[in-house]
Amino acid sequence: MSFSDSQTPNTLSLFYADRLYRDWQDDPGSVPPPWAAYFARLDGPPTDAIGAPGVGPAASQADLASQNLVDQLIRNYRVRGHRTARLNPLADPPPAPPELTLDYYGFSEADLDRVFSAGTLAP
Numbered sequence: 001m002s003f004s005d006s007q008t009p010n011t012l013s014l015f016y017a018d019r020l021y022r023d024w025q026d027d028p029g030s031v032p033p034p035w036a037a038y039f040a041r042l043d044g045p046p047t048d049a050i051g052a053p054g055v056g057p058a059a060s061q062a063d064l065a066s067q068n069l070v071d072q073l074i075r076n077y078r079v080r081g082h083r084t085a086r087l088n089p090l091a092d093p094p095p096a097p098p099e100l101t102l103d104y105y106g107f108s109e110a111d112l113d114r115v116f117s118a119g120t121l122a123p
Contacts, residue, residue: 069105070116076100 024031024039031039059067076099084100086093098104102111 066111066114067116069107070118073100073102073105073107074118 020031020035021039024036028036028040076097080097080100084094084096102108
């Protein structure tokens with residue numbers, strides 16, 4: 001087993017890790033080398049290797065407004081989508097509520113190729 005698998009702090013070894021950290025602060029050579037390397041990384045600045053998020057370009061007001069409309073459309077499908085269910089295969093399909101159409105939000109067929117985020121609506 002590697003150091004990262006077997007010796008990193010967990011809920012059962014917090015006291016031990018805290019004691020090692022205090023000892024390391026007093027004398028870095030007084031703790032095992034893997035722990036010393038671990039504690040040294042804790043005191044350093046975050047790096048991209050740890051997973052610091054990148055910053056993308058700022059979104060325009062129009063993009064933010066469109067994203068808001070897409071969020072509303074997705075929410076309305078979750079709340080009102082059952083109204084379009086065809087429960088009787090012999091009957092005419094039920095009419096779609098207007099809030100489930102692209103026109104209701106000012107979108108067109110051309111907007112279907114645009115990329116939007118659904119991350120704000122994750123359960």
